[in-house]
Amino acid sequence: MRKLVDVSSYNGVVSWEKAKTYGCQGAILKIIRKDLNRDKKFNENYAACNENEIAWGVYNYSYATTATKAKSDMELVCDILDKIDKTHFEYGVWFDIEDKVQASLNKTKIAEIINAAQQVVEKRGYLFGVYTGMSYYNEHIDRKLVKCNNWWIARYYNSNKRMQIATAPDQEKKPDAANIAWQYTSSGRFPKVISTGNSGNFDLNVVYKEPTSKKVEETKKTPAKTKTVYYPKYRGKSSSIVDALKSLKINSSKKTGRKLQL
Incomplete structure (x- = not known):
């Protein structure tokens, strides 16, 4: 003491x-x-x-x-x-x-x-x-x-x-x-x-005694959940990727669409 x-x-x-x-x-x-x-x-x-x-x-x-x-x-x-x-x-x-x-x-x-x-x-x-x-x-x-x-x-x-x-x-x-x-x-x-x-x-x-160390971690933000976006199949005849993308509308349903592969 x-x-x-x-x-x-x-x-x-x-x-x-x-x-x-x-x-x-x-x-x-x-x-x-x-x-x-x-x-x-x-x-x-x-x-x-x-x-x-x-x-x-x-x-x-x-x-x-x-x-x-x-x-x-x-x-x-x-x-x-x-x-x-x-x-x-x-x-x-x-x-x-x-x-x-x-x-x-x-x-x-x-x-x-x-x-x-x-x-x-x-x-x-x-x-x-x-x-x-x-x-x-x-x-x-x-x-x-x-x-x-x-x-x-x-x-x-x-x-x-x-x-x-x-x-x-x-x-x-x-x-x-x-x-x-x-x-x-x-x-x-x-x-x-x-x-x-x-x-x-x-x-x-x-x-009475020596102080001790206890680290306080920074509050970490929970990463935002990611969501896979699905697109309807392109049924047009154009070979242009631009034309294909213009015709697509976002659809989150796996039943009616697929991932777009570029």
């Missing part, structure tokens, strides 16, 4: 060296914003994690309301990852679905969005997981429709009370669906303040 933080520009400048010293064993970094530009601290954060040998992954807070939008957003995420130093990239790509824009959709549509995102990410060669809150999961996710096996679930059982990173969360409060990771507080603290944003607070998580 490892202790991780998830971080965005909201956390400001993070001293990753101190984070590691105080027990941080990994990080999930916000990679893009709503406007699809990189999170303002992403470049700085992933480079510092590599420098300090901290395992990291990325998450995209999604606003997608269609499978097409989810695909295009995750293609962008993968484009960014393809071009950067991934020396300590270990925790894959997480699809954060919790916004109110998706809450208005039915479970089938939400499943289509998640499956589309997974299809892109795994096709590009990266591990894929889903992050959401426990109540959102219970209300909007149908696991029979969603293909993903990796779930990172948020449940804050300690209200807004601050929790030190060294303090183990109460495992009896862990959501059953959180098979990979559990985000147990948004008021996590280190022994000393190590960041310039969010009043020094961090989201704290425990990771």
Whole structure:
């Protein structure tokens, strides 16, 4: 079981060296914003994690309301990852679905969005997981429709009370669906303040096992059924194939016609 933080520009400048010293064993970094530009601290954060040998992954807070939008957003995420130093990239790509824009959709549509995102990410060669809150999961996710096996679930059982990173969360409060990771507080603290944003607070998580890969195959269209067309026998006297074809009318009955051999 490892202790991780998830971080965005909201956390400001993070001293990753101190984070590691105080027990941080990994990080999930916000990679893009709503406007699809990189999170303002992403470049700085992933480079510092590599420098300090901290395992990291990325998450995209999604606003997608269609499978097409989810695909295009995750293609962008993968484009960014393809071009950067991934020396300590270990925790894959997480699809954060919790916004109110998706809450208005039915479970089938939400499943289509998640499956589309997974299809892109795994096709590009990266591990894929889903992050959401426990109540959102219970209300909007149908696991029979969603293909993903990796779930990172948020449940804050300690209200807004601050929790030190060294303090183990109460495992009896862990959501059953959180098979990979559990985000147990948004008021996590280190022994000393190590960041310039969010009043020094961090989201704290425990990771129970490594994410696994499960390929989502593209939906294949069923080939259209072919139909043999039969033509009536030509009974004219002309030797011209043009004249023969002009005189023919399509007849699908095998009893009155035969295949036209040219």
